[in-house]
Amino acid sequence: MELTAPRAAPGAGPGAAAAVDEALAEFAAEVGPSGPVCVRGGGTRWCQGGPGDPEARVVAAPAGVIDFEPAEMTVRVRAGTTVADLHQTLAAAGQRTALPVRPSGTVGGALAVGESSPARLGLGPVRDALLQARYVDAEGRVVTAGAPTVKNVSGFDLCKLLVGSLGTIGLIGEALLRTRPIPQTERWVRAAGADPKSVLGQSRTAASILWDGSAVWVLASGYEVDVEADLGELAGLGDFEPADPPELPPHRWSCSPASAASFGPERLGGDGRFVAEIGVGVVHADRPQPPRQMSPGAARLNDQIKARFDPTGRLNPGRRP
Amino acid sequence: MDLGLDSDELVSCVACGLCLPHCPTYVISGRDAESPRGRIALMHAVQAEGAPVTDEVVRSMQTCVQCRGCETACPSGVPFGHLMEGTRAALVSAGRITGRWQRLGLAALGRPRLLRAASAGLGLLQRLRMIPSARLGLPERIPLRRPRLRASGADVLLFTGCVMDAWQRPVHRAVQRVIEAAGAGVTPTGAAAPCCGALPAHAGLERLSKSMAERVMAGLEGLGGGAGEVPVLVDSAGCGAALKDYGRLLGTEEARRFSARVFDVHEWLAPRLDRLPPVRPLEAAVAVQDPCHLRHVQRAHEPVYEVLEPFVESVATLDDDGLCCGAGGAYSVLEPERARMIRDRKLAALERSGATVVASANPGCSLHLAAAGLDVRHPLELVAQALEVPALRA
Amino acid sequence: MTGLLSRAAGRVAGRRRSRPDPLVADLVAALGPDRVQADAAARYLASRDASIFSEGTAGPVCFPASTEQVQACMRIAARHHRAVVPRGAGTGLSGGAAPLGSPVVLSMTGMNSVLEVDLDNRVAWVQPGLVNLELSRRVAAHGLHFAPDPSSQQACTIGGNVANNSGGPHCLAYGVTSAHVAAVEVVLSDGEVVVLGGLEAEPGGYDLRGAFIGSEGLCGIATAVAVRLTPNPPAVKTMLAAYPDAASAAATVGAVIADGMVPAAIELMDARAVAVIEEFARAGYPRDAGAVLLIEVDGMDGGAAIQADRVVAIASANGAASVRVAADEAERARLWKGRKNAFGAVANLEPDYYLHDTVVPRSKLAEVIEAVGEIADRHGVSVINVFHAGDGNLHPILAYDSRIEGMTERVAAAGEEIIEVSLAAGGALSGEHGIGVEKRDHMDKMFSPADLDHQNRLRQAFDPHCRMNPGKVLPSPHSCADIASLKAADGALWG
Incomplete structure (x- = not known):
């Protein structure tokens, strides 16, 4: 198994090399390089995107807030943390995120499902809250998308692709989220x-x-x-x-x-x-929306994305956004 | 080919592109070769990188209106007008632009009698319907006879110029009346200073423009009895810009002193408005068209608004950031299609303003806009008209 | 016209006039002679943008007028095995529009219409060549604007904003371009048209819209964009705080954010920036200041006033010598004019400049600015700092004269060290200018091979043959194009 190269974490001095978080490395090892695997958070939104393959091995991302810097308005959190727990930590500094709070719903789940909070009008959509993600790819590698800063256009925006992808591109292990002040x-x-x-x-x-x-x-x-x-x-x-x-x-x-x-x-x-x-x-x-038609061109692009990132279809088989 | 351009001036462009929306030819074409940044890059390619002067390079320079809207927009202070005049001068020397007939025509500007004869000839042809006036950018009716201008004192000189004096003498008369109403005696310069030399300078005919400048300075020396300190007022933005540039063009102390006493007539009038009698404002919704040579070159367009305000019902500012109207001296004749496309944008802006009368302080712009069927007046024509009806005193 | 063109076409391939370049002939047949330029001057100009990078030579330059014409160009280029580079106003600073190799260039400036203003959905469908500021002007009557406001907003195009995921001072509170684009109509490298995203709240499938925005022309060409329109805030307060040094200005930034405010914008300008801005723009910045902060808060009257009071108090507590609140719109415009014209004004110092762009955590601002100054001094380069301090987006301007021998190399070396310092502080390569050519070979300083592999997968899902803007963003060997081979153009441009 090949892990991503060690690199400086935010706050680390020049030359410091913070290796991938141990919990994340363990998660990557658990996912491994082969066999169908399905990631599960709080299981609150499994009504979306298909039932999933019951044969797939179920894994869960690690939990815990890694680093919260109120003056940066960012928080680094493991994907298995519930949004409720995360918001409790943030509230101490008068902040929160745009992620929807559902009983037992996790950060990774909220990102993978991509549904915004009913206060999206004020908070913005979930997809704009994710600044950096570390995820385990189909080959079992840890991949980093985005940057540890509130603004970034370094390379392609893989974070956008991850949000709402239902774990079919990669399994999110850790996220750096934008926070917002809780209003008066x-x-x-x-x-x-x-x-x-x-x-x-x-x-x-x-x-x-x-x-x-x-x-x-x-x-x-x-x-x-x-x-x-x-x-x-x-x-x-x-x-x-x-x-x-x-x-x-x-x-x-x-x-x-x-x-x-x-x-x-x-x-x-x-x-x-x-x-x-x-x-x-x-x-x-009180009833589901009739299926929406995707244009043939968009459908073809979706298929190509899935094929490029998960050629064997082992990540969350049976589910598609 | 050495264009003779100053290397520091040439490299002062950092290619940021902020000039693009302020360039009329780029706005209508979206082509880099028709933008200030592109033209400077091509000048640089030719002068510093050994690129040949291809037909397309020549076209790039020829299509420039020389409105200098890019100069006001440029954060780096690139002297674009100077670079373009230098480039054109080099292209003229190399025989790449400005044909012999055009040179002859421009030389005639400095010969009042010849110009009058030519103008009368055109006027006659026009009445015989032998020339397409609108396409040539000519006034609807070239005057065959002109009212006389007489000196009324020597507090100020009124520069009368060449084409404007031939075709728009009523404007001079109106301007003179307004200045006199403000209590100043006026000496029209007439044949003493036949042509400011702006058009030859734009065409790259540097020698001709310099000799015209010297002639103007000599002609105005002591005119009206003043000791060379009498303000020279100009009612044509293009001429005013040229006269104000003599200091740079000729590079002499005398020329710099001369340029310092040149004022656009509105610039001179604005601080003296209280000397004019109160009037009832004209019932006209007026939109001001800022001539490029007033706004971008002299940077003195604001007094026009100030002067007009008390004399007309409403004064509208256009929402196009002072984008050129496409007249550009001889441009509307040399590049009629581009000039028309640029004018169409100005017409749209005028339409949005809701005004019925357009005030323009430059004869070239007036002719160009009037050819599109607009009611265009010199701002001081409107003021003079308002002054004819004294206000009912309280 | 045809004669001129075929002559120009002949020059492209270095052939005689009797045998026009078949690529140009096909493009002319599809677009008409007026919409294809193959002469040396046009190609020379299409080979550069506002950056200092110009390694390749544009092939024929096309000016399509419709989505169909863009499709035709893409198909013709594919048939001739030529790459395609899209181009807006060419105001980019990372070389994104400066072609490598000799690709067909598609200048989108002719497609500049507002197609539809949909007030019920608060979006407008616009063509990519529309100028950013023009869009805001066109919807101003409805009390709306387009929030991203890059410093080049008077000239740059919406298509370019989409390609670079452009920011601007007001992105601190409002977010970058990606947050303001609902959908994009894109022509892919094989000529197919596909609409990414949509007006509905949660379009199905992957967020291909989000993946496309910021892809720097490597995923396709946007031919129509549904931009979100933002209501103008009823109250805006703009303040200028002057400090004895940059460190106390930087400290204010962190303190304001930690206080629970998200101002609309916080811009920092150091002493040299203030001097050069005052020289040109006369914005009324105190000339003796060691640094100034331009801070804008907005919202409703009450909240804006509360925030302004808090900002003034925090600025003073952090050592501001003076804080001025703009009294009216004219003063506000003047304060911003200084900021917006800063980069061009630098040319008053030196003929060339290299405008850098990195991001660091806000808490590291003071330390990184100091390091940047030290790096510049060591290389003997003038540095001026004007940047979006609120989101830690540094813009050191390295001013120099490329006519001095060895100067360009010194600037490049200083630039590289600035990248290293920023990344070591936990930052990012680019906050808004993009990677382009400029930072392509630094990508592996920020991303692992696996990270870059995934970025290339995304790109190849859109463009399997890497025909779009090849050689940009991704370094070898993570890019499918052979970058080294792209640098040589075919034949001398001026032939």
Whole structure:
């Protein structure tokens, strides 16, 4: 087995050679160079991307926060860490990430699935949170994608390819994530009958706008003075009152922002329940989205990517994003 | 081939490309050979790398409007206009550009009587419908007779020039009226200073332009009785830019002193606006077209707005960053297709402004824009018109 | 016209005029004579960009007007076994648009339209030749703008921004180009058109859009881009803090971030930068400052005011001699004008400059700037620092005169040491200029053979025959093209 060449870790002085983290090396050894293998995090989103091959050996990435530097707004974390644990560590310094928090959901799982938090409008998508990844490839090598800095255009952006790839390109062992300050105030409000598009056009603090076809929920987020001012303005669009966010139906539809804002029960057979993320385009519904067609050109490129990175198809067989 | 360009000036371009959107020919073509950066690179290739002067290199230089919009945009202060004039001079010497007929035509600019005769001839041909005026960039109706300009004092000299004096004398009259309204006596320079030499300089005819410059300085020496300190006011941006450049062109102390007393008429008028009587503003929505030689070369376009403001209903600034209109002295005649494409962008900007009247302080731009059917006036024509109707005093 | 062209075509191949180059003939047949230039002047100019790299010689230069014409060029180039290099405004600094070998160059400047402004989805479909700043102007009436604002934004194109995943001062808060592109229509090296990404929230499959952005022309040519439009912030406060030295300015950067703010931009300029900027732009920077920080915060009125107060307090606590808050839009524009014109203004010092670009952790800024100064001194090169301090993106400008013997080599040596210092501090090779030719041979300082192998796999999934912009980004032997063979052009350009 061949490991990646040792290289300087952030914070290491000139010439210092920090070898690959021991836990990561062990993970790579466990994955090995052959045989079908499937990586599993919290198992929260196995409804997406196919059932997986039951014959494949199941592995799990190591856990633990390696390095958190509040003044850098980055955190290096092992992929098996739950997002909840990670956020608990970050909260001590008033920070968090854009990763969605699900009970038992892991960092690696969130990245591999690539689904953003319902507060994507304010937090940004998951794919923009990953700055550097160390993953085990089909040959059992540790590969590094990206850079340990908040900005980087050194070479091809393999991180983007990993996010949402369901572990079919490589198995993420370690991630360097961008963090964000937790705002001074975050407050959910709800108004029945408000027009979601007007709310989107009006609000300057909304980190999330949800709409179930009749009521609009807004997560107002930011400085208290701004949230107050914003809610004052929103009063012109509806009777907004403090409220808990709505429960999200289990299935996830991907639409354009415009079509999510004009979603209707007719698309769910007339009587379905849905909650649309306004300004984003994700619609949470009580039944699955009909299969979407990929153009032949895009399908061919997807196949070529998979073939180049995992020629024998051993990584997470049976699953495809 | 040695273009005779200053090596320091030539290498001062760092090829950053910030000039590109400010170059009218690059904007319409998207071609590097028609950009300031590309032209400088080709000058460098020819002068320093031994590249031959191919037809395409010549075309690259010929297509330049010489608006010098790139100079105001250039963070490195590359003296592009100087480099281009030098390159053209070298190409003229090498017999690569500027045909004999063009030289003859340019030489005629310095001979008022010949010019008047030629102009009258053109005017006659025009009335007989024997020449396509719009295509040649001629005024709709070349005057056959011109109103006289008379001196009213010697507080300022008004430089009258060549073509402008032949075709646009009413502008001079309006300008003179406005200056007089501000309480100053005016001596029009007339035949004492026939031509500023700008057009020959742009064409690369350096000797001709220098001799014209010397003639202007000599002609204005002591004109009107002043001791060489009377301000020389210019109502044509192109001429003003040329007169202000005599110091550099001739390189003498005398020329530098002369250039220092040259002002665009708006520059002179703006601090004296309080001397003009109050009037009722003209009911006209005016858009100001900044002539390149006022904005990019003299860098004195702002006084035009200041001068116009009290005299018209509204003054609009165009949103095109002062991009050239395509007139470029003789450019609209030599490169009609490019000139028209560049003008189309200016017309679009004018349309967006919502104005009905265009104010332009340069005769070349006025003719070029008027040929597209616009109502174009000299800014001081508008002011003079407003001054004709005294305001009702409170 | 045809006569001229066939003559030029003859020159390309060094043949007589009676036998035009068949490649040029095919391109002319597909695009028309006005959209193909094969003369030496056009090729000479297409052989260089804003960088100091120009090793190859452009072949014929094409100016396609449509996606179909781009497809035709790609197919013709493939048939003639010629590589293709896309080109925008040529403002790149890493040699990304400067061809190696003698490829067909596709200049995309003619495809510069806004195809559609889709306000409901807050995106605009634009052609790649559209100028970055022009895009923001075109949507300004809707209160929107395109957030990435590279210093060359008045000239650089959206296609070039996509190829380089361009940043700019305001990327600190808003993110780089990748965060602002929803979809890209791409022509692949075999001429096929494919749309990567989409307007929907979670397009299926791999994020090929994300993989394409920043691929420096090696994965295909963007022919249409769906850019996300960002609402203009209602309140903006711009501040200029002057310090006795760069270290205290750098300390302020970390302190501001640690305080829980993400300003819209934090730019640092050292003493020499201030001097040269004041000389040209007269932005009103204090000439006696050892360093200045240009800090911008935005948001709603209340929050922007709170942030501005915090920034002023933190700057003062870290040794700022003065902090000025721009009173109006005119003053704000003037402060930014100084920053945006800094690089070109350097030419007032020396005829040439090498604008470097590395990233380091914010906590290492002071130490790395000092090391950069020491490196420059040792090599006898002037260095000026103007950079995006908020995200640790250094831009040391090495100013020099290439006419002095040995100077270029000294600059190159200093540049290499700056890379080493940055990487040793836990940094990255490039923050926004890209790798191109400039840093290709340094890639193995940052990445292992396995890492580079994976980058090449990505590239080959898009372009199996490596016909797109060969010889860039990936060093031998991780690149499928033989880089050494690309340097020699076929025949003398000016023939």
